[in-house]
Amino acid sequence: MSTPPTAAAADAGTPGPTTSTSPPVVALAGLSVAYRQGGQLRPAVEGVDLAVTPGETVAVVGESGSGKTTTASAILGLLPAGGVVTAGRIEIAGTEVTGAPERVWRALRGTVVGLVPQDPMVGLNPTMRIGPQVAEAVRRRGVDRRLAPVQALEALERAGVDEAALRARQYPHELSGGLRQRVLIAIAIAGRPRLIVADEPTSALDVTVQRRILDHLAGLVADSGTALLIITHDLGIAADRADRVIVMRRGRVVEQGAPADILLRPREAYTRHLLDVAPALSHAGRVVPARAEAPPAPEVLRLDGIGKDFRLPRGGAERTLRALDDVSLTVRAGQTLGLVGESGSGKTTALRIAMGLEQPTRGRVLLDGTDITGAGWSTLRPLRRRFQLVHQNPYSSLDPRFSVARSIAEPLVSYRIGDRASRAARVRELLDQVALPAAYATRRPTELSGGQRQRVAIARALALAPELVFLDEPVSALDVSVQDQILALLLRLQNDLGIGYLFISHDLAVVAQLAHSVAVLRGGNVTVLVGGYTDTTGPARVNQALSLSRAQAVAGYLLRQGVPAARVRAAGFGSAEPAGDNRTARGRAANRRIEITLAPPA
Amino acid sequence: MTRYLAGRFAQALLVLWAAYTVVFVILHVLPSDPITLQLSAGGADISQLTPAALHDLKDRYGLNNPVLVQYVHSLWHALHGDFGMSLTQNVTVGSLIADKLPSTLELTAVALPLMLGGGVGLAYLAVFVRWRPARTVLARLPAVGVSLPQFFVGLLLIQVFSFSLTWLPATGSDGWRSLVLPAVTMSLIGAAMLAQLLTRGFDDTWREPYIVTAQAKGLSRRTVQRRHVLRNACLPALTLLGIMLGYTVTNSIVVEAVFSRNGLGQLTQQAVLGQDVPVVQAIVLITAAGFVLVNLLVDLLYSLLDPRVASAAGAG
Numbered sequence: 001m002s003t004p005p006t007a008a009a010a011d012a013g014t015p016g017p018t019t020s021t022s023p024p025v026v027a028l029a030g031l032s033v034a035y036r037q038g039g040q041l042r043p044a045v046e047g048v049d050l051a052v053t054p055g056e057t058v059a060v061v062g063e064s065g066s067g068k069t070t071t072a073s074a075i076l077g078l079l080p081a082g083g084v085v086t087a088g089r090i091e092i093a094g095t096e097v098t099g100a101p102e103r104v105w106r107a108l109r110g111t112v113v114g115l116v117p118q119d120p121m122v123g124l125n126p127t128m129r130i131g132p133q134v135a136e137a138v139r140r141r142g143v144d145r146r147l148a149p150v151q152a153l154e155a156l157e158r159a160g161v162d163e164a165a166l167r168a169r170q171y172p173h174e175l176s177g178g179l180r181q182r183v184l185i186a187i188a189i190a191g192r193p194r195l196i197v198a199d200e201p202t203s204a205l206d207v208t209v210q211r212r213i214l215d216h217l218a219g220l221v222a223d224s225g226t227a228l229l230i231i232t233h234d235l236g237i238a239a240d241r242a243d244r245v246i247v248m249r250r251g252r253v254v255e256q257g258a259p260a261d262i263l264l265r266p267r268e269a270y271t272r273h274l275l276d277v278a279p280a281l282s283h284a285g286r287v288v289p290a291r292a293e294a295p296p297a298p299e300v301l302r303l304d305g306i307g308k309d310f311r312l313p314r315g316g317a318e319r320t321l322r323a324l325d326d327v328s329l330t331v332r333a334g335q336t337l338g339l340v341g342e343s344g345s346g347k348t349t350a351l352r353i354a355m356g357l358e359q360p361t362r363g364r365v366l367l368d369g370t371d372i373t374g375a376g377w378s379t380l381r382p383l384r385r386r387f388q389l390v391h392q393n394p395y396s397s398l399d400p401r402f403s404v405a406r407s408i409a410e411p412l413v414s415y416r417i418g419d420r421a422s423r424a425a426r427v428r429e430l431l432d433q434v435a436l437p438a439a440y441a442t443r444r445p446t447e448l449s450g451g452q453r454q455r456v457a458i459a460r461a462l463a464l465a466p467e468l469v470f471l472d473e474p475v476s477a478l479d480v481s482v483q484d485q486i487l488a489l490l491l492r493l494q495n496d497l498g499i500g501y502l503f504i505s506h507d508l509a510v511v512a513q514l515a516h517s518v519a520v521l522r523g524g525n526v527t528v529l530v531g532g533y534t535d536t537t538g539p540a541r542v543n544q545a546l547s548l549s550r551a552q553a554v555a556g557y558l559l560r561q562g563v564p565a566a567r568v569r570a571a572g573f574g575s576a577e578p579a580g581d582n583r584t585a586r587g588r589a590a591n592r593r594i595e596i597t598l599a600p601p602a
Numbered sequence: 603m604t605r606y607l608a609g610r611f612a613q614a615l616l617v618l619w620a621a622y623t624v625v626f627v628i629l630h631v632l633p634s635d636p637i638t639l640q641l642s643a644g645g646a647d648i649s650q651l652t653p654a655a656l657h658d659l660k661d662r663y664g665l666n667n668p669v670l671v672q673y674v675h676s677l678w679h680a681l682h683g684d685f686g687m688s689l690t691q692n693v694t695v696g697s698l699i700a701d702k703l704p705s706t707l708e709l710t711a712v713a714l715p716l717m718l719g720g721g722v723g724l725a726y727l728a729v730f731v732r733w734r735p736a737r738t739v740l741a742r743l744p745a746v747g748v749s750l751p752q753f754f755v756g757l758l759l760i761q762v763f764s765f766s767l768t769w770l771p772a773t774g775s776d777g778w779r780s781l782v783l784p785a786v787t788m789s790l791i792g793a794a795m796l797a798q799l800l801t802r803g804f805d806d807t808w809r810e811p812y813i814v815t816a817q818a819k820g821l822s823r824r825t826v827q828r829r830h831v832l833r834n835a836c837l838p839a840l841t842l843l844g845i846m847l848g849y850t851v852t853n854s855i856v857v858e859a860v861f862s863r864n865g866l867g868q869l870t871q872q873a874v875l876g877q878d879v880p881v882v883q884a885i886v887l888i889t890a891a892g893f894v895l896v897n898l899l900v901d902l903l904y905s906l907l908d909p910r911v912a913s914a915a916g917a918g
Contacts (some may be wrong), residue, residue: 110821
């Protein structure tokens with residue numbers, strides 16, 4: 001798949017003697033990695049050439065299965081069990097380390113190559129305080145045992161951890177995801193490595209935290225002259241941060257070049273596809289609900305002035321946390337209400353209250369006009385047939401021992417609907433509705449991809465023919481291109497079956513594709529409501545309510561690089577008016593628009 | 603934390619009381635009464651007694667009182683460590699147990715380190731041995747250990763070490779030499795189960811993402827195992843250890859029978875066969891107390907080892 005270098009690529013800043021004269025920190029030459037599987041070698045990375053020079057930031061972009069994480073692991077000599085380098089060479093700081101013994105690798109890890117791992121929620125030892133975990137990395141530099149804690153605090157502070165002395169005494173579970181990611185960054189910089197490999201450093205975090213962390217990481221790297229290798233699936237992040245972007249697909253490098261070239265003149269169809277689906281680019285500064293022209297419809301669910309206080313434990317003084325202040329929302333039959341907010345905004349609490357899993361402190365919940373506030377289990381049980389839930393994580397929401405058919409039929413069994421034959425028929429019908437082959441009925445979740453699992457979860461939610469489905473971040477755990485497919489499926493199901501959706505997400509762009517109206521939660525209050533009948537504030541305020549400005553950053557980057565404003569606009573990053581239809585991929589691509597208020601380059 | 607402790611302690615007392623009560627009820631509904639048992643133990647029959655003599659006897663043991671009064675009475679005495687007289691031997695239950703308990707405790711005290719050493723050692727070997735065939739053997743070994751019945755292992759050991767090699771005595775309870783075989787027999791199943799659980803725990807923990815973080819720091823395999831793996835992997839094993847210790851008395855029944863040792867296990871066997879109600883009651887209570895105490899300790903260790911448990915406990 002790798003294309004021969006062209007003249008255009010050469011002058012666009014591909015690696016070469018012109019970019020830097022110092023030897024690379026890491027150089028991969030024709031690297032191939034394969035995984036042993038049942039006696040066979042399944043290639044994961046094939047013939048990858050890559051070099052990172054000191055102080056350079058390089059981004060490797062690709063979807064899952066592209067081999068980007070395997071490449072990162074190979075650079076650290078930490079390939080998962082069964083992974084073997086089958087061809088090519090790995091050179092770190094001028095030393096060949098291909099197939100080197102563990103002892104050689106260990107000397108390089110931490111002090112020459114540092115790692116910021118993927119998921120901050122599981123990347124720290126849960127039974128060890130933060131301080132010692134950072135100090136371990138500090139000690140690798142030969143720092144005395146007694147001085148290590150002090151230097152660990154320093155590393156935490158440099159990584160932007162507030163109250164470092166307090167955090168050092170805490171355990172990981174007491175810290176938020178963003179803070180844990182900063183701790184992981186502190187661990188990576190504590191050994192003062194010459195290269196930091198950041199493997200999807202922010203994909204588990206919400207938008208604003210993501211941005212702050214990336215800014216911080218970029219700043220640290222710039223200050224210390226460390227090289228940075230960012231592994232990401234988001235071409236927007238890559239283009240925004242890197243000096244050079246490498247696009248990978250199925251284990252091979254498809255295209256590489258300066259970010260401006262990749263964004264403005266992608267040569268490969270795959271790169272264009274990544275551009276289309278990149279979360280940072282697919283939505284603009286403004287978001288308009290795709291289907292604001294909703295016809296009037298009866299209410300299915302109504303939250304009326306909901307408030308919720310939680311009592312905080314520990315300490316004698318009675319303290320409460322106000323999770324929800326005064327939230328009123330309406331979901332109408334056959335329509336979608338998008339509920340957007342960052343983590344901690346009260347989304348989950350609102351959802352739990354709407355489903356009757358949690359009692360509100362104030363306000364009422366009306367389901368089809370029936371007040372279910374304070375209703376007991378026996379009252380709710382028959383009502384539960386009419387509203388169903390699709391979870392965020394399809395990897396944990398399906399019982400691994402259940403076949404697909406058994407998972408889908410479970411609600412029917414639970415409500416004693418039909419007999420064996422009619423249930424099997426219903427399962428076939430549901431599989432067909434979610435576009436899965438009938439043969440999948442006998443498979444187990446481990447044999448399915450993330451997207452397929454989410455289809456099974458959706459089929460299960462539809463089994464009882466509910467009027468309302470709660471979608472709790474239904475695509476957040478999926479690849480971007482799979483996200484699109486699932487969203488299209490949800491849209492089609494709504495049109496066919498007339499189900500109402502309460503769609504919860506931290507990603508306004510995703511919500512806007514599906515929603516008739518959008519509510520933005522911030523600090524336990526609905527700050528903006530757009531679309532439907534409550535369109536009193538207009539989309540501009542959504543823009544203010546959420547900082548969704550990564551696309552702006554990309555445009556800003558292009559401008560800083562000297563790309564004329566007119567060309568930025570022409571490339572689809574600058575038109576002020578919504579142009580395309582949000583329901584089609586082409587239309588969404590056209591809507592990758594932002595308002596540029598930066599001064600034109602001199 | 604203090605509230606958590608107090609709650610746990612109250613729970614422990616509740617379990618003890620429940621155990622005592624259940625045993626009292628069960629023994630009370632059994633189709634035979636202490637007088638008959640005691641008489642038959644002395645070779646006599648209840649029909650030989652005159653009704654007046656019978657009444658006198660019952661009066662002496664408080665058996666004419668209502669059940670509730672009997673229950674409160676015996677509970678009150680039990681609280682003061684007085685479990686009454688044995689029905690089959692003419693001594694107090696307290697002195698019987700004081701006589702037998704040390705021997706069983708001694709056995710447990712030797713078996714416990716053997717169990718820990720064997721289990722942990724085997725699990726560590728399974729982690730660090732890199733040669734594939736040896737790894738496979740080490741991984742299978744615990745399953746073999748678990749599936750061998752104790753009495754069989756005991757007889758096998760006696761056959762080899764006492765009869766063939768004549769290194770160690772086969773029976774008796776004098777000196778450390780007589781302790782070796784019973785202790786090994788008693789520790790074997792526990793060691794095997796512990797090894798199985800720990801090996802599994804080590805394997806799983808080595809696959810955790812935070813181990814990659816630790817390795818990326820440049821820590822050696824040994825340091826990662828010691829500082830990051832062990833503590834996270836040992837929690838389930840700790841629970842198992844608690845349960846195994848709780849089964850001490852049950853275990854000692856078989857082991858003491860095989861090696862003809864004079865201990866609590868043997869006393870239990872005799873008491874149950876002879877329907878010696880007060881003795882059985884006391885042994886059940888001692889077993890329950892041991893169980894509760896050990897598990898209380900395990901719970902405390904848990905909250906020390908895993909900060910998430912402690913904070914959940916603080917919140918609840």
